[in-house]
Amino acid sequence: MSTDDEGVRRDVTTSSARADGAPDRPGNAATTLPAGTGAGAGAIADVARSETALRRFLFGLPGVDQVGAESRAAALATRSIKAGAKLWAIETAISMVDLTTLEGADTPGKVTALCAKARRPDPADPTVPGVAAVCVYPDLVATAKRALHGSPVAVASVATAFPSGRAGLAVKLADVRDAVAAGADEVDMVIDRGAFLSGRYGFVLDEVRAVKSACGRAHLKVILETGELATYDNVRRASWIAMLGGADFVKTSTGKVSPAATLPVALVMLEAVRDFAASGGPRVGVKVAGGIRTTKDAIRYLVLVNETVGDDWLDPARFRFGASSLLNDLLMQRSTQRSGAYAGADDFSLE
Amino acid sequence: MPDMPTTEPAGPGAPPTAPQPVPPVTREHPRLAVQKTYKLYVGGAFPRSESGRSYAVHAAGGAHLANAAHASRKDVRDAVAAARRACARWSAATAYNRGQVLYRVAEMLEDRREQFAELVAAGEGVAHHAALAAVDAAVDRWVWYAGWADKIAQIAGSSNPVAGPYFNFSLPEPTGVVGVVAPQESSLLGLVSVLAPVLTSGNAAVVVASELRPLPAVALAEVLATSDLPGGVANILTGRTAELAPVLARHRDVDALDLAGASAEIAVELEQAAADNVKRVLRRDPAEHGWDGEPTPRRMLAFVETKTVWHPIGV
Incomplete structure (x- = not known):
């Protein structure tokens, strides 16, 4: 996979950004931290010092150009990926899958079966990589x-x-500690969308921080539930809040709300992640979840990642797919690529 | 109230302009020919080939008739996916309902008798009356198979005497997605003779139409699209048989293969490919060359599976 046609990564969703993604004047582009503070962890801490500072910062983020973001995502979705790259993309996508089962009807038996599939997605072919995690x-x-x-x-x-x-913070933290005590390596938290939408950004940030400290060594993924955030501007702001709060990953959706992950939303989140890293913050991962069912969809996200944040993020440590039915389609397409014959759905276990 | 724009630009009292009469088509003013490029029939819709290709279809005498879509392996993939999706609903319909739906197709075929006769006559190079006879035979055959929908269980099913307190019975169930390589020479009667028996018992079909005479198949697709047959139950692809049939034979989501139109050269290769996921294969029968013999239930019975139920009694 290559970079853009012009060989540069453009910040197309931000009208005030230059072609190389850097701000064209201080204090106006997506990489903005308070002017004069200089990039670095200190600047990030400054932003989150008070509710007022946080609010000023979030509303200082440049607005997302909705039409631009959607057309950029649509343009990248048309890219044709040929055989060799496709096989690589399929195997990379398999290694990025968080194999998920989040149903009221989940049983220990189902989870055990899912784990067997996670270790060895295709029992007939040991060369298939394992998935990243079970959720x-x-x-x-x-x-x-x-x-x-x-x-x-x-x-x-x-x-x-x-x-x-x-639920109350105490209940949420108890939930997290339970999961960590049981051995969870990663915790997927949801932000309080009600608080976010009513403008209590400091509250959301404090909650993320509290959960982060309750996580201990476990990685924290912060679910924004973008389907409930209404605008791309809100997605950008929520991404920043999550990252300021110490998220290791920002995640689009729970999978319980429609619309779930979409390409433009992922683009906005990837740009936030890129800008956060550019202003001295750690490299945060992105997890897209919900509604990604086909290999074609998955490859489109990989193209988007490559074109927005670069191939450093084409790694299970920085990009994940939260999905259940996607894995079987990836396995079917992989077997098609290797054998030349189209695979049938019956060739792979359901879970 | 502001000035409203007037709808009579010429002002009041001006006579409305009379429409110009359409000049009659004469030797001096010939009508422009409508160039036809037909499409595929996949999932109840008429898409172009994914490859964007088409090929010229010629009459038996060599005159150019129309262009047909030149399907690719990805069109086969899409058609199989559409057939798989449609399978559950069609096989779950009651046998009586399937019969009614298929009978309606026959009615519509009958309504388009002349159109089909022209296409058959042009493609096969036979006289108009012979073509008309072939169309009539095709309609009759479709009706014949439609009638079998709720009767096939009576010859393929049974209640079985067993040594135990069970009522034991067997009944035929559809095989699933059936790939059909349609006969090459008999473009309508042959096609109907292989497609109808597959649909009758509740299977979904992916048909590779006659390579050189695809137009009756295209017209049949138009009939099926406006009938009550759910989209995806029958999918019709036009193109090179030697290119499409192997993809169908290798596809692991196809449950059975009808080799009626496969030449002897490729039939063996197809049968070998079909063995990979143990497809049912119906070989070409040389006796069926003209497709004008009396039909038998043989082709329907080739694409059903027998389910046997043990039902406890006397408890």
């Missing part, structure tokens, strides 16, 4: 941990009153 509810973490013992596949757990996030 379950907190009470099934111990089951998953046992089933994945000795394998590199991580266990992720949703927490903080997933999927609505409507």
